[in-house]
Amino acid sequence: MHHLVEQMKQKDIRALARAITMVENDHPDKLDMLSDVFASQKNARYIGITGSPGAGKSSLVNRLISHIRNEDKTVAVIAVDPTSPFSGGALLGDRVRMNEHFTDNGVYIRSMATRGSLGGLARATKDAVRICDAYGFDVVIVETVGVGQSELDIMKIVDTTALVLTPNSGDVLQIFKAGIMEIADLFVINKADLDGVGKLKGLLKELVMMTSKEAQKTPIVKTITTENKGIDTLWEKINEHYDYLYRTEEGRKRRKQQQELEVYELIREEIWREVKTYAENERLTIKADDDPYKQAQAIYQQWKQERGRLNDA
Amino acid sequence: MHHLVEQMKQKDIRALARAITMVENDHPDKLDMLSDVFASQKNARYIGITGSPGAGKSSLVNRLISHIRNEDKTVAVIAVDPTSPFSGGALLGDRVRMNEHFTDNGVYIRSMATRGSLGGLARATKDAVRICDAYGFDVVIVETVGVGQSELDIMKIVDTTALVLTPNSGDVLQIFKAGIMEIADLFVINKADLDGVGKLKGLLKELVMMTSKEAQKTPIVKTITTENKGIDTLWEKINEHYDYLYRTEEGRKRRKQQQELEVYELIREEIWREVKTYAENERLTIKADDDPYKQAQAIYQQWKQERGRLNDA
Numbered sequence: 001m002h003h004l005v006e007q008m009k010q011k012d013i014r015a016l017a018r019a020i021t022m023v024e025n026d027h028p029d030k031l032d033m034l035s036d037v038f039a040s041q042k043n044a045r046y047i048g049i050t051g052s053p054g055a056g057k058s059s060l061v062n063r064l065i066s067h068i069r070n071e072d073k074t075v076a077v078i079a080v081d082p083t084s085p086f087s088g089g090a091l092l093g094d095r096v097r098m099n100e101h102f103t104d105n106g107v108y109i110r111s112m113a114t115r116g117s118l119g120g121l122a123r124a125t126k127d128a129v130r131i132c133d134a135y136g137f138d139v140v141i142v143e144t145v146g147v148g149q150s151e152l153d154i155m156k157i158v159d160t161t162a163l164v165l166t167p168n169s170g171d172v173l174q175i176f177k178a179g180i181m182e183i184a185d186l187f188v189i190n191k192a193d194l195d196g197v198g199k200l201k202g203l204l205k206e207l208v209m210m211t212s213k214e215a216q217k218t219p220i221v222k223t224i225t226t227e228n229k230g231i232d233t234l235w236e237k238i239n240e241h242y243d244y245l246y247r248t249e250e251g252r253k254r255r256k257q258q259q260e261l262e263v264y265e266l267i268r269e270e271i272w273r274e275v276k277t278y279a280e281n282e283r284l285t286i287k288a289d290d291d292p293y294k295q296a297q298a299i300y301q302q303w304k305q306e307r308g309r310l311n312d313a
Numbered sequence: 314m315h316h317l318v319e320q321m322k323q324k325d326i327r328a329l330a331r332a333i334t335m336v337e338n339d340h341p342d343k344l345d346m347l348s349d350v351f352a353s354q355k356n357a358r359y360i361g362i363t364g365s366p367g368a369g370k371s372s373l374v375n376r377l378i379s380h381i382r383n384e385d386k387t388v389a390v391i392a393v394d395p396t397s398p399f400s401g402g403a404l405l406g407d408r409v410r411m412n413e414h415f416t417d418n419g420v421y422i423r424s425m426a427t428r429g430s431l432g433g434l435a436r437a438t439k440d441a442v443r444i445c446d447a448y449g450f451d452v453v454i455v456e457t458v459g460v461g462q463s464e465l466d467i468m469k470i471v472d473t474t475a476l477v478l479t480p481n482s483g484d485v486l487q488i489f490k491a492g493i494m495e496i497a498d499l500f501v502i503n504k505a506d507l508d509g510v511g512k513l514k515g516l517l518k519e520l521v522m523m524t525s526k527e528a529q530k531t532p533i534v535k536t537i538t539t540e541n542k543g544i545d546t547l548w549e550k551i552n553e554h555y556d557y558l559y560r561t562e563e564g565r566k567r568r569k570q571q572q573e574l575e576v577y578e579l580i581r582e583e584i585w586r587e588v589k590t591y592a593e594n595e596r597l598t599i600k601a602d603d604d605p606y607k608q609a610q611a612i613y614q615q616w617k618q619e620r621g622r623l624n625d626a
Contacts, residue, residue: 034606185586198433263599264589266609267616271584276577288569293347296579303580 005036008135013108016135020110023127026120028273031266034127040134045242048155048183049143051164056190059225060164060234061143066232068139074106076132080125080144080154108137108245122153123265129157153182156258159251160241162186162221162234165204169194184218185241188234192222278303316405318349323446326421329448333423338442339433341586344579347440353447358555361468362456362497364477369503372538373477373547374456378420380544381452389420389445393438393457393467421450435466436578442470468496469571472564473554475499475534478517480509497531498554503545505535591616 004022007015019037022030049064051057060075068075101107112125125142132140142158155161163184187204189197201220208218219237223230245251278284284299286292317335318329332350335343362370364378374390381388414420425438438455445453450561454472468474476497500517502510514533532550536543558564591597597612599605 008523031606031610035604038604038606179571252601259601259605260599263609263612264592266605267588267613268581268585269608270613271588272581275580275584279577286573287571288565291348291351292572292575292579293344293351296576296583297344298578300583 002033002036004033005040005134005273008131009040011136013105013135016108017110019131020112020124020128023124023131024112026124026269026273027115030073030127031270032240034130037127037130037134041130042133042136044130044133044137045139046133046158046160047139047141047156047238048143048161049164050145050155050161050183051190052166053145055164056225057143057145057164058309060188060190060221060231061141062101063223063225063228063231064141064235065101067235069104069106073138074136075139075141076108076135076137077110077141077143078125078128078132079111080142108132108135123153126157126262145244152183156261159237159245159254160185162188164188165200165202166189166191166235167194186234186237187218187220189220189222190225192230193224193227197222275300275303278306315346315349317346318353318447319584321444322353324449326399329421329444330423331608332444332500333425333437333441336437336444336604337425339437339582339586343440344583350440350443350447354443355446355449355455357446357450359442359446359471359473360452360551361471361474362477363458363468363474364494364501364503365479366458368477368479369538370458370477372456373501373503373536373544375414376536376538376541377454377548378414380548382417382419386451387449388452388454389421389448390423390454390456391441391445392422392424405473419444421448429445431603436582438467439470439575464583464625465496469574472567473498473551474502474557475551477501477503478513479504480513499547499550500531500533502533502535503538505543506537506540510535527609548557588613588616591619 004015004019008019019033022033027033049057049061055149058079061079065075065077101109109229112121112128129140129142142154144154161183163186165187167189187208189200189204201222204220208220221230221234221237223234225231242251245254279299282302284302288294317328317332321332332346335346361373364370371392374392377467378388378390387391414422423441425434425441442453442455451452457467474496476499478500480502500521502513514535518532534543534547534550536547538544555564558567584586592612595615597615599608
């Protein structure tokens with residue numbers, strides 16, 4: 001067993017942090033470590049919280065952490081934050097939360113930053129979720145800012161995704177975005193003390209009516225994080241959704257689809273690493289003025305032939 | 314030369330449409346066609362317009378089209394639209410615009426929809442831009458909704474990116490997102506007749522002061538599309554930026570970086586296609602309950618050995 005996974009079994013939180021750093025940096029040995037992580041999973045509940053910047057996701061998650069802790073469950077939060085050009089890392093919310101839950105061993109909060117590559121962050125986040133599961137957290141929350149294509153991709157690993165909206169923010173347009181209706185298992189109207197909450201709820205209700213195919217209509221929960229209101233209902237609805245998933249075949253179907261996707265994703269990543277190393281070792285240079293389509297074909301063919309020779313030897 | 318590229322040289326607009334469909338559907342023969350497209354490029358100016366839903370990008374682009382046409386230049390617009398769960402395709406704005414410019418042969422508007430795969434849309438959009446260039450349009454505008462990771466990726470192909478913001482929309486948070494400060498060459502405050510325009514402009518100015526490394530500070534332009542105000546200034550600033558790019562080494566540097574990225578992207582795509590076809594032909598099934606990391610390694614190794622045998626034969 002990989003030493004980090006071994007150490008995680010001893011509840012060494014630094015080993016957990018190091019394992020996440022390993023996937024974040026796309027370490028060449030990560031697959032062996034992740035295999036051991038996979039085998040050590042303890043069936044944590046995975047929850048996704050997504051929504052626009054300013055929707056109050058961080059405060060909501062903070063309240064949710066306290067609520068979950070009151071039920072004597074442990075919780076890890078993977079916050080997928082945009083890289084600020086100023087801080088060069090995670091944004092605000094984090095440190096605030098860190099303070100509140102800092103002394104609680106039952107809470108782990110980690111933010112993951114973009115490492116540039118499209119898809120790389122989504123991949124690393126999914127691995128980080130499994131790592132937290134293997135460590136033994138009961139609940140793993142993935143919090144993402146925005147609902148772009150890569151955020152949608154991240155959400156495919158969770159059991160229940162809550163989309164956080166606020167009244168009068170133009171946020172509702174988010175749900176027209178590609179894939180949002182498919183991934184939102186739950187709508188949260190946060191800052192529900194603001195004007196326009198009735199209008200937003202009405203609109204959401206209509207949308208749910210029009211689009212829900214399942215017998216289970218997508219629930220709409222109102223929360224006011226500043227007053228700690230609605231958090232209990234939110235947790236209840238999350239649990240109901242989870243129960244629904246595993247009472248029906250839905251949950252299993254989801255995990256199966258996700259698994260297939262992941263295997264291909266991992267293969268693609270492996271090949272990519274290999275071709276890139278090959279191109280670097282061979283000092284293949286890309287010419288800015290030449291046809292990129294021909295250059296791509298040439299490098300690929302060259303790599304394949306080289307691989308063939310290696311296999312032959 | 315590929316027959317579609319041949320036909321495009323004869324100004325056959327249906328050939329242009331077909332060529333774009335080919336990259337949208339990721340047709341296996343697309344690389345040969347794209348090589349001919351690459352060779353036929355005529356050095357069009359590439360402009361990106363991005364911003365949140367509701368920022369008024371479509372109307373702005375519409376005004377910009379009219380302005381560019383008044384200068385006797387032709388213009389193509391590639392609108393990267395979210396797929397609505399209702400229409401199953403492009404959103405509203407499009408048909409409105411189509412009406413206005415429908416009879417004008419100097420205008421081509423095409424929206425591209427998500428085909429599911431992460432990165433696939435960005436790839437197809439870049440190819441579509443080159444196709445419009447090869448056809449002979451003087452200006453190619455890429456309009457994207459949102460500023461997620463894949464939108465940022467799309468913007469890497471354009472010369473000048475304008476980020477459209479509106480007063481009091483919470484939009485300004487967008488610019489804290491990963492990479493936005495790096496890609497925005499121009500800020501547009503649209504709906505500049507609304508309250509809060511002074512505040513937004515003040516904030517943007519501060520940000521520009523803090524972050525612009527170049528001698529060239531990022532310009533801020535105010536527009537009111539409903540009154541056709543500010544469009545001339547916007548076009549002027551776009552041209553100034555373009556001049557700056559090609560007066561300095563900046564433009565060449567950008568295209569070179571983009572080219573390198575593209576070659577790797579294309580290689581990755583090629584390999585992916587091959588592995589996927591292999592897995593399908595061999596009916597390799599992915600087991601939902603088994604370790605995805607081990608399964609990925611196994612399929613990859615198997616494919617490599619198979620490749621070795623093929624090369625050997």
